[in-house]
Amino acid sequence: MSHLVLDGLTKRFGGFTAVDAMNLSVERGEFVSLLGPSGCGKTTTLQMIAGFVDVDRGGIRLDGADLVSVAPNKRGLGIVFQSYALFPHMTVAENIAFGLEMRDVSKPDRDKRTLAAMELVGLKGFADRYPRRMSGGQQQRVALARALVIKPALLLLDEPLSNLDAKLREEMQGELRQIQRSVGTTTILVTHDQHEAMALSDRIVVMNQGRIEQIGAPDQVYDRPASAFVASFLGKTNVLAGTGDGQGSVAIGDLVLPLPGAGKGPLQLAVRPERLSIAAAGEPGLEARILGRVFQGTHWLLSAQSAAGALTLMRGNDGAAVPTEGETVRLRFNAADAALLPGGAAP
Template sequence: MAYLELDRVAKQFGAQTVVDDFSLAVGKGEFVSFLGPSGCGKTTTLQMIAGFLDPSRGAIRLEGRDLTAVHPARRGLGIVFQSYALFPHMTAAENVAFGLEMRRVPRAERAERVRAALAMVGLAGYEERYPRRMSGGQQQRVALARALVIRPSVLLLDEPLSNLDAKLREGMQIELRQIQRTLGTTTILVTHDQNEAMSLSDRIVVMSQGRIEQIGTPQETYEQPASAFVSQFLGKTNDFAATIDRTNASARLVAGSWSAPAPAGFSGPVTISIRPERIGFGDAGLAAKIVTRIFQGNHWLFQCESECGPAIVIRQNDGQTQPAEGDAVRLAWRVDDMSLRAGGAA
């Protein structure tokens, strides 16, 4: 039995369906991210789990218990908001202790749990500091400690790192994942940041227009996207229109001047989806011309115009001479490194 289960959950506001037929089983201790663009329904889904919104239909169960009629404060969930929502008139320790006070935890136990929670997020010695005297990263840690100190059955994170600068956000991602693994807390993260979802998650739920596009591990969703939306949203990708040529004894997959043995199960027009870092420059393959070459430190990014349309190629900076802008090249890749979808490229 799933630890947390969403069974055909939907949410409507008037005639508008914001979340539709959302089904997901989350295992105990799992870290799952809801990933998608603004307006895709991910935050609405999180709010239904938290109890701030009632589903229009469907069920949400925690350890088999239906949460539909359970008040948010009685669900035993920890929540970290994008804005952190700290009480400005309370110290860090008082903010963290608030949930324990509401649960009438004895004073001595409360003090010890607050101390341990702040130490866990790297804020030992900051107990008496007020939010206005703390950086954004420190406030985020206080909010996380406040959510964890109550020992929640599920931790809900609503884009908690989006207000941090890039370097601090990356460091907090590492710390958050380490804390989650140490505690084994079942965690749901809402984010629009693909790198964040891939860095933190055991599984990713990719959403678009209120529906699930794909559920899978970060590697599965990146390397085997289930739709054109997932392919384009989760990192950079190249989509090439191709066909299955069965005029010869052995079927061939053909895209311009690139070809390879055709995989089983496909016929007619198809779309090849291939990540930029999986494409190489070779003596044979798809004819292309380098339009722009950009140096990005540890790798080069090439924008190309190929016989099958625009293409992006990423090559590691290995010290070797790279093609120049205006050079004619051939783009090649292994069949194992691409994914295939029925129908032509959009």
């Protein structure tokens, strides 16, 4: 039996459907990200699980028991908010101990568990500090400790790292993942940051306009996007127009690739920039004119125009010559690197 089940979960605000009949099963100990642009319904979903937003239709079950009818303060979930939402008038230790106090944990036990939680998040010695006098990263750790110390059935993370600068965010990602592994709490992360979702999650749920676009492991979602939206939301991607012959092969310019399952007539393929390469002389390829190039340190990003559409490709900064603006090149890629997008005709 799944640990957390969302069953046809629906929320409307006036005429706007924020979450539309969402189904999701999460296993015990799993780290699942809800990923999508703002307004896609991911935060509303989290708020419904937490109990801060009413459910219009559908159910939420935790270990088979209905959660919707449970008051938000009786759900026993740990939540880390985007703004951290620390109690500014309480010290770090008081913040962390608050949930234990609400559970009538005895004072000695409370102190012991608070201390352990501070150690877990690397805040030993900060017990008497007030949140205002701590850095964003430290506040983040307090929020995490406060949520984990009550041994929550679920850990809900609402864009927890978005207020940190890039370097700190990367650091915290690693640490968050490691802490979650060690305590084994089932975790739902809400984020609009694809890198964060890919770095942290066992599975990613890509959402758009209140609906789930795709659920899968990070590499699976990245390499095999189920829709043009997923393909473009997760990293850079090229959507190329091709023509299927109805017998499992697709023509993109001069390039003909075997793609089982491709239909007949015009269709769309998604290919990542890093999977496009320049064809050797005499090899078939897609002709493209280089429009511009941008140096990125480890690689170059080239923008180009082809008969199959505008595209971006990557060339490693490995000493080899890089095509210049105005040059015409012939591009190729492997059939395994192309994802067939549903939706039939090219635009």
